Structure formats: C-alpha cells, structure tokens
Amino acid sequence: MSEDRPLNHDEMLAVLDWYRAAGVDIAVGEEPVDRFAQRAPARAAPPAAPVPADPERPAAAPPMLGGDPSEARSLAGSAQTLDELQAILGLYDGCGLKHRATQLVFADGNPEAKIMLIGEAPGAEEDRQGKPFVGKSGQLLDRMLAAIGLDRTKVYIANTVPWRPPGNRTPTPEEMALCLPFLHRQVELVAPRIVMTLGGPAMQTVFSTTSGIIKMRGKWSEVSIGQHQANAMPTLHPAYLLRNPAAKQQAWMDMLSLKLKMLELGI
Secondary structure (H helix, E strand, O other): OOOOOOHHHHHHHHHHHEEEEEEEEOOOOOOOOHHHHHOOOOOOOOOOOOOOOOOOOOOOOOOOOOOOOHHHHHHHOOOOOOOHHHHHHHHOOOOHHHHHHOOOOOOOOOOOEEEEEEEEOOOOHHHHHOOOOOOHHHHHHHHHHHHHOOOOOOOEEEEEOOOOOOHHHOOHHHHHHHHHHHHHHHHHOOOOOOOEOHHHHHHHHHHHOOOHHHOOOOOOOOEEEEEEEEEEEEEOOHHHHOOHHHHHHHHHHHHHHHHHHHHHHHH
C-alpha cells in the first residue's frame, strides 16, 4: 500500500469532480464522529400545554417544504413567449434542483418545428453546456435523426426537468410537480404536431402512465400536454441504446414510424 501523501492540484480537482458526479455537494464536518462514544440524549421535557386559539386571529399556515406547485403554474402560465418562459425559469427558485445544477438547460433546436422531442433530465455534459442532448447520447440522437432526414433545425428538444439532478438520479415526484407546469407551457408555446418522448421517465410523465417503456414504445396515441394536443409516441432513450446496442433495431423501427407519421401529416 502506498503512503498517504498530500494530493496535488490535478488530483484534488479529480476528487471534487468525482464527488460532484456522485451528488455530494455539502461537507458535513471536518472530523469523523464516534456516535458510540456519545452520551444518550437527555430526556426531553414534556410539551407545554397548547395555548387556546384566538378566534380573532387566523391560524398560522404550516411551513412550506420546497416550492409551491400552484406558484409554478401561475408563473408558467404568465409566459407569452418561449423567451419569457426561459427568463422566468432562470429566476425561479422553487425547485431545489436549481441550487445543485450549474445552469438552466432550457431547450435546443427550432422553436417553430412541428416535431418536439422530450427527454427526462440533463446529464453532466448538458449541465456544463446548457443544452439538452449534447453528450454521447446526444450524438447518437443526432445520427438517429439524420437517418430519416432530420436535424436540430427541424426539431425542438427539451426535457421534463430543466436542471440536472445530483448524480443523474431520477427526479423525485415533488421535483416533477414543480417543473411540470413549465414543460406544459413550453409545449403549448411550441405547439408541435408530433411529440416523441425519449426513455421511460419522460414517457411516464407525458403519457401520465406507470407502464414500462418496452411495452409502450412505438405506439402512437393522441395526448394532451397542458392545453395542447399532439400525436405522440415513446421511444427508447439514446443512453439506453448505448448500453444495449441490440435495442437499436427497435429504435430504428420507431424512427421509421416517425417518418411515416410525418408523411401522413404532411410535415
């Protein structure tokens, strides 16, 4: 075993990058704590008798944990353009994901496109660049689109959550509830005729289902997203295809189905 030695500058940066990727963002102490050596906590005093409520004074509201979904809906609904919506999201502090992310990842592509792709959440590279699907999975997505004559000038790409969750974990239901009004308004403002979801979590959010992606992929249906209706189909996430190359055949069938739907709708 090598001797302990101080880390050099590059090694310290590598450790910090590793902690950040794992979702560690708070140092809780400088020294380890021996919990077994600590004394048992003193017995708490019995609670004081409740004070009778003053009928002339309204009861205080319980403290809010996290943001308020009704506030998110109000803010999202006030946006009349995509630029306004992006600016509102940039100032919004209700979702805790924002405070651990590097920056907002709003969208990429053509806001006037008739095809909208929706993924789950930004990854590490997306968090650094501020655009969705720019890492390895994004490069594969670009090749998938090119195979049927599309590119990012002909589609609009967003995520259900615009900030990277720590360690690339799945967003919690509370986080989704706070971000969903902004996604709905984004879809309403783009008004796509076709929506394709990428991966299981995005499919479950957009289609309001608990079914698995393997069961649902490749099937068209009409969905309501906010106040907008569109033809929608789920497909496999490019990151899944990188881990499971054999599934690319299923994804290719979905892309061909997208091409046929475009011809059907005259897009």
